Amino acid sequence: MKRLYDHIPLRFIIEALLFVSHRPLSAEQIGSILPDVDIKDIRLSLKTLFHEYEAMGRSFRLKEVAGGYQFTTRPQFAAYILRMLKKAPTRFSSATMETLAIIAYRQPITRQEIEEIRGVDVGGILRNLLEKDLIRITGRKKVPGRPLLYGTTKRFLEVFNLKDLASLPKLKEIREILGKKGSFKEEDLQKSLFDGDESDKDK
Amino acid sequence: MEVENPYEVRLEIFEGPMDLLIHLIRKNEVDIFDIPISKITDQYLSYIEMMKSLNINLAGEFFVMAATLMHIKSRMLIPSDESEDEEDPRQEIVRPLIEYMKIKEVSVELLKREILERDVFHRPLYEPDEYSEYQKEPVVEASLFQLIDAFQKIIEEKRISKGISIQIHRWSLNERIEEVLEELKRKERLRFKELFKKDMGLSFIIVTFLAILELINRHKIKAYQRDPDSDIEIYYSR
Numbered sequence: 396m397k398r399l400y401d402h403i404p405l406r407f408i409i410e411a412l413l414f415v416s417h418r419p420l421s422a423e424q425i426g427s428i429l430p431d432v433d434i435k436d437i438r439l440s441l442k443t444l445f446h447e448y449e450a451m452g453r454s455f456r457l458k459e460v461a462g463g464y465q466f467t468t469r470p471q472f473a474a475y476i477l478r479m480l481k482k483a484p485t486r487f488s489s490a491t492m493e494t495l496a497i498i499a500y501r502q503p504i505t506r507q508e509i510e511e512i513r514g515v516d517v518g519g520i521l522r523n524l525l526e527k528d529l530i531r532i533t534g535r536k537k538v539p540g541r542p543l544l545y546g547t548t549k550r551f552l553e554v555f556n557l558k559d560l561a562s563l564p565k566l567k568e569i570r571e572i573l574g575k576k577g578s579f580k581e582e583d584l585q586k587s588l589f590d591g592d593e594s595d596k597d598k
Numbered sequence: 599m600e601v602e603n604p605y606e607v608r609l610e611i612f613e614g615p616m617d618l619l620i621h622l623i624r625k626n627e628v629d630i631f632d633i634p635i636s637k638i639t640d641q642y643l644s645y646i647e648m649m650k651s652l653n654i655n656l657a658g659e660f661f662v663m664a665a666t667l668m669h670i671k672s673r674m675l676i677p678s679d680e681s682e683d684e685e686d687p688r689q690e691i692v693r694p695l696i697e698y699m700k701i702k703e704v705s706v707e708l709l710k711r712e713i714l715e716r717d718v719f720h721r722p723l724y725e726p727d728e729y730s731e732y733q734k735e736p737v738v739e740a741s742l743f744q745l746i747d748a749f750q751k752i753i754e755e756k757r758i759s760k761g762i763s764i765q766i767h768r769w770s771l772n773e774r775i776e777e778v779l780e781e782l783k784r785k786e787r788l789r790f791k792e793l794f795k796k797d798m799g800l801s802f803i804i805v806t807f808l809a810i811l812e813l814i815n816r817h818k819i820k821a822y823q824r825d826p827d828s829d830i831e832i833y834y835s836r
Contacts, residue, residue: 417720458718465720466720466721467714467719468718468719468720469718470712470717470718472719473717473718473719476719481755481758484713484716484717485713485714485715485716486716487709489613489702489705490613492705492706492708492709493705495705495708496704496705496708500701500704511694512694512697512701513616513698514614514615514616514617514659514694514698515613515614515615515657516657526828553714554713554714554715555708555713555714556711556712556718564704564707564708566700566701566703567700567704569630569696569699569700572700572703
C-alpha cells in the first residue's frame with residue numbers, strides 16, 4: 396500500500412487522531428493505525444506535540460493520562476464550559492471518595508475487606524461506582540464463598556488525571572498525618588463533604 | 599437530589615463508627631497510640647445515647663463498635679501478667695483507625711486533583727452507554743415524589759439556561775395527553791426529560807407534567823427509576 400502520509404509531518408497525523416478521539420490514545424493504539432511507522436517515532440511525536448501545546452499556552456493542552464494522550468481544556472475554563480453544558484460539576488461525597496480510595500490502593504479487594512476499613516456497609520456505593528465505570532469486578536477471591544474482587548478502571552485514571560496506578564499519590568504515614576499540628580484538618584474533611592456547588596470551579 | 603438537608607450532612611460526618619471515633623480522638627486531642635480508652639468509650643456511648651433519644655436510627659455497626667470499646671476497656675482494667683509481650687488491647691481499634699485515617703487523608707488529596715468534568719473537559723463528553731442503559735430492566739417504579747423532584751429539576755434547568763417565558767398560549771391538557779401517549783406508543787420508552795425537550799414555555803412544561811401524571815393514573819404509562827440518582831424513564835404500558 397502506498398504510504399499516504401509521505402509529505403505530511405507525522406505529528407500532524409497524530410494530532411488529527413488525538414483531536415477526534417474521545418478516549419486517551421496510547422502510542423500503541425496510534426501504531427496500529429500507522430503500521431509502518433516506528434513506534435519510537437510515534438512516541439517522539441507525542442512528546443513534541445505535548446511540548447508544543449504547553450508552549451502555546453492555549454485553553455486546552457495535550458495531557459498524558461490513563462496510559463495515553465488526550466486533549467483537555469485547562470481548569471480555569473471549567474466554569475464557562477459547565478455553563479454551556481448546563482451541567483453540575485462532577486462531585487464525589489466523602490463516603491464515595493473513601494470507598495474509591497480504598498479500592499484504588501488495595502485492589503483487588505472484596506466488599507467485606509472494604510467494609511472492614513470503613514466500618515460501614517458499602518453495597519450501594521459499589522453499585523454506584525460500577526455504574527459510573529470507575530471500578531470493575533476483577534475476579535473472585537479464592538476463599539470460601541468466592542467473594543467478588545473489585546479494582547479500578549481506566550476511566551478512574553482519566554477522571555483523576557492519573558497516568559497509571561503507580562502515579563497515585565503516596566499514602567502518608569500516620570505520623571505525618573498527625574504530626575504537623577492539625578494537618579489532618581477538620582476543614583479539609585468538611586470541604587470534601589460539603590463542597591459542592593460553585594466552590595469547586597475555581598480549582 | 600443535590601439538595602442536602604442539614605440533618606443528613608450532620609449524619610454523614612459520623613457515617614460510621616470510625617468517623618465518630620476519629621472525631622472524639624481529635625476533639626479530645628489525644629494521642630492515637632495512647633488512647634484514654636475509658637474516656638473515649640464513655641463519650642462514644644453518650645453520643646449513641648443522644649442519637650437514640652433523638653429517635654435517630656443508628657446503623658448496627660455503631661453498636662458493634664460500642665461492644666468492642668467496652669471489651670477493650672474491661673481488658674485494660676485487668677492488670678496484665680508479668681509477660682511484657684502481651685499486645686495492648688487497644689491495638690484492635692488503633693490499627694484499623696490508622697488505616698482509615700490514611701485513606702481519609704488521601705481521598706481528600708485525590709479530590710484536589712484536576713478532575714474530569716469538574717475542572718477539565720474533553721470532547722465529546724463521556725456518556726456511559728446512554729443506550730445500553732435502556733437494555734437493563736428497570737428496577738423500581740418511580741414515586742410521585744421522585745417525579746416531582748425530576749419536574750423541579752427541569753424547571754430549574756430551563757430557568758437557569760434561558761429563563762422561562764410565560765406565554766399567553768394555553769395548552770390543552772387533553773391534547774397534550776394524546777401527544778405524549780402517541781409519542782410513547784411509537785417509541786415504547788422515553789427519558790422523562792425528553793418529554794420536555796421542546797422549548798415552549800412554562801405552561802407547556804406544566805401541562806406536560808400534568809399529562810404524565812394523568813396517564814400514570816390511568817395506567818397508560820409507567821415511570822421507572824433504576825436508582826435514586828438515575829433518570830426517570832417513562833414506559834408505554836399496554
